[in-house]
Amino acid sequence: MPEVNLNDPVDVLIIGAGASGAAIAWSLADTRMRIVCLEQGDWIKPSEYPTNGADWEIQQHGPFNIDPNKRGRDTDYPINNSESPISVVNFNGVGGGTILYAAHFPRLHPSDFKVKSLDGVADDWPISYDTLDPYFTQNDRMMGVSGLAGDPMYPPKQPPLPPIPMGRVGERLASGYNKLGWHWWPSDSAIISRPYQGRDKCLNLGPCMSGCSQGGKSSTDITYWPEAIRAGVELRTRCRVREITLGKNGLADGVIYYDEDGQECHQKAEVVVMACNGVGTPRILLNSKSSQFPDGLANNSGMLGKNLMFHPVASSQGVFEENLGSHKGPQGCCILSKEFYETDLSRGFVRGYNMQITRGTGPFTTALHGYATGRIPWGADHHKAFQKHFDHVASIGILCEDLPELHNTVTLDPERVDSDGIPAAKINYTLSENSRKMLKHGIERAEEVLYAAGASEVASTDLVQMAGWHLLGTARMGTDPDTSVVNPWGRSHDVKNLFIVDGSIFVTGGGLNPTSTIQALALYIADTMKKNLANLFD
Amino acid sequence: MNDTIIATDFPLTDEQRTKLRHLLNALIPASQDGHMTSAGELDLIAYLKANAVDFLPVLLTILDDLDEEFLADTPEQHHQGALALSHDNPALFQELIYQVYALYYQNPVVLEGIGAAAGPPFPRGNTVESGDLSLLDPVLAIGKRYRPVS
Numbered sequence A: 001m002p003e004v005n006l007n008d009p010v011d012v013l014i015i016g017a018g019a020s021g022a023a024i025a026w027s028l029a030d031t032r033m034r035i036v037c038l039e040q041g042d043w044i045k046p047s048e049y050p051t052n053g054a055d056w057e058i059q060q061h062g063p064f065n066i067d068p069n070k071r072g073r074d075t076d077y078p079i080n081n082s083e084s085p086i087s088v089v090n091f092n093g094v095g096g097g098t099i100l101y102a103a104h105f106p107r108l109h110p111s112d113f114k115v116k117s118l119d120g121v122a123d124d125w126p127i128s129y130d131t132l133d134p135y136f137t138q139n140d141r142m143m144g145v146s147g148l149a150g151d152p153m154y155p156p157k158q159p160p161l162p163p164i165p166m167g168r169v170g171e172r173l174a175s176g177y178n179k180l181g182w183h184w185w186p187s188d189s190a191i192i193s194r195p196y197q198g199r200d201k202c203l204n205l206g207p208c209m210s211g212c213s214q215g216g217k218s219s220t221d222i223t224y225w226p227e228a229i230r231a232g233v234e235l236r237t238r239c240r241v242r243e244i245t246l247g248k249n250g251l252a253d254g255v256i257y258y259d260e261d262g263q264e265c266h267q268k269a270e271v272v273v274m275a276c277n278g279v280g281t282p283r284i285l286l287n288s289k290s291s292q293f294p295d296g297l298a299n300n301s302g303m304l305g306k307n308l309m310f311h312p313v314a315s316s317q318g319v320f321e322e323n324l325g326s327h328k329g330p331q332g333c334c335i336l337s338k339e340f341y342e343t344d345l346s347r348g349f350v351r352g353y354n355m356q357i358t359r360g361t362g363p364f365t366t367a368l369h370g371y372a373t374g375r376i377p378w379g380a381d382h383h384k385a386f387q388k389h390f391d392h393v394a395s396i397g398i399l400c401e402d403l404p405e406l407h408n409t410v411t412l413d414p415e416r417v418d419s420d421g422i423p424a425a426k427i428n429y430t431l432s433e434n435s436r437k438m439l440k441h442g443i444e445r446a447e448e449v450l451y452a453a454g455a456s457e458v459a460s461t462d463l464v465q466m467a468g469w470h471l472l473g474t475a476r477m478g479t480d481p482d483t484s485v486v487n488p489w490g491r492s493h494d495v496k497n498l499f500i501v502d503g504s505i506f507v508t509g510g511g512l513n514p515t516s517t518i519q520a521l522a523l524y525i526a527d528t529m530k531k532n533l534a535n536l537f538d
Numbered sequence B: 001m002n003d004t005i006i007a008t009d010f011p012l013t014d015e016q017r018t019k020l021r022h023l024l025n026a027l028i029p030a031s032q033d034g035h036m037t038s039a040g041e042l043d044l045i046a047y048l049k050a051n052a053v054d055f056l057p058v059l060l061t062i063l064d065d066l067d068e069e070f071l072a073d074t075p076e077q078h079h080q081g082a083l084a085l086s087h088d089n090p091a092l093f094q095e096l097i098y099q100v101y102a103l104y105y106q107n108p109v110v111l112e113g114i115g116a117a118a119g120p121p122f123p124r125g126n127t128v129e130s131g132d133l134s135l136l137d138p139v140l141a142i143g144k145r146y147r148p149v150s
Helices: A019-031 A115-119 A129-143 A167-180 A224-230 A277-286 A363-373 A382-389 A433-452 A515-531 B014-027 B044-051 B055-065 B075-088 B090-104 B108-114 B133-142
Strands: A010-015 A035-038 A079-083 A234-236 A240-246 A252-258 A264-274 A313-319 A335-337 A353-358 A393-400 A409-417 A423-428 A457-461 A498-500
Touching (some): A010 A252, A019 A035, A167 A335, A240 A264, A240 A277, A277 A409, A393 A433, A433 A457, B014 B044, B014 B075, B014 B090, B044 B090
Parallel strands (some): A079 A423
Antiparallel strands (some): A240 A252, A252 A264, A313 A393, A353 A393, A409 A423
16 A cells, blocks of 8 residues: 655654543643644544443443453454463553543552562662652542542542542441451542532442443543643544654654554654553554664663563452442442552562452343352342342452563564554463462452451452453663663653653552553653753753 | 243244243243242343344254253253253353343343342432441551651
């Protein structure tokens, strides 16, 4: 297909309109530079989300499935998970992963930035919690975060909105934590508990992870993007980037992408910003080969695509005699516990995990999951078992810190391609012994607290396969160009006008949901770029 | 039992229709107290025509593969027949369960029976209790717990 040069050069070209792309677009907009964002997916209309229909539980398994390989949208790219016990889940569209995320919104802890110094493993970040603190606050305001000040596990912080309702699920589990003398706290949630910035408060629909019809959940299509577009940023959808192109001066000079008609286009740019998550970003950069970068753009260190970190997740579910009304309310946001978040070597592993209390599911999902796990049989005992579980369960997700390991990688799949012929991503991942021990410890503690809270039965899942939400570490930041891909403010060591702002640049992952930290990082990098505009490429 | 409920315009023979009703009743029978209806009372064929038409020929194969005795057997024998199907062809049985549960747990009468609201969650929404934040008193009593970094 002949190359078509339809696009005038722009100052900043952002690839990806998800959590980090939206944040940096908004922040850079006040420079009045010409900023364009290319997004391979579509805008999603709120009326398209499953909870608009009576068949909302069935629709969760269709076009809003968290698994891109099952969603059946031509805006997705395939991911080969065959060499990984954890599968990648995501969404491609304006808002990216925030369209389907649970909106559980904790920040990394101060200690998460100093893992090497404190525990002798992995590496320290080249920046600290204090560096990001003002950007956490700015991001909480922009997204609309609900929570409660005073959590003793954090330095002081003040969420802009009061916490979302705990419900009977939260109260019941809180009583269990109190009996054991363990920490718990209402979750910081990117869900608005009061009317905010023209959006009405959350109606407690329940299944946040199939998209929010109402707009109570803070996805970036309804938070950052309207503001960024009003400020002059151009957002083009259905534009799928194939590769970053390199100029004769060794700087990136733009991208080649396919528009919605499959037409190959070349967009020139002074600055290129990657915001495609920890799988999408290395995929494009690895596909951007040249004589100068035969192993992928900005990959002189050889670190691109390596050190992939998920958060391995286990789950324990307790059954309670009391009706907890558990299918109502934001499913993934309730309360959390950081009791086992920090290192205690007597437990047999280093680092720790977050316990995320989640609510129940709707009737169909309850029955189907019950069938799959053998807890709700078909046949004569079906109704009794269903009644026992539906609205009577509370769950704890054990979200473990995953340490960086070189052999956990994102590479280009040698066979599979997307609908434009771009190689798919391939995941090679092995669960570490440290993570296994942590998962086991987490399950034992979760079962303990569920019984303490009054559960009559508890059942656990050792490792949740479809839980690869958090895609981190594949283009890590650092001060040493031999061991990292970007510098402490997201600029490629090798290509001075190429920036990365998504979860790829995490040095370590902490043991909690990373979106808050990803966005704070994007805002911090934007601010640093603005402060250094005069000598950005020096 | 109302024989006409599943008699849609999809061309099921009388035998197939009877087998289907027995099979569905084996998967989700009526509750003993009569509070919950059986799956056999619901129109799976109409549901599949609207939502999963590809499964219809598969379903016909399942029905045709059931022995003739299945027509006259007792509920316990229907259960054994369904059990045999689950053992002989687990993938097919799993898909059958998916479709039957999808039919059953979207039915307004069933949802009313289990105490769930029928229809789409939006714009109806749900009420969730705020919760008692005084439960945090013991946590606050312990004081600052985050790990110092210097």
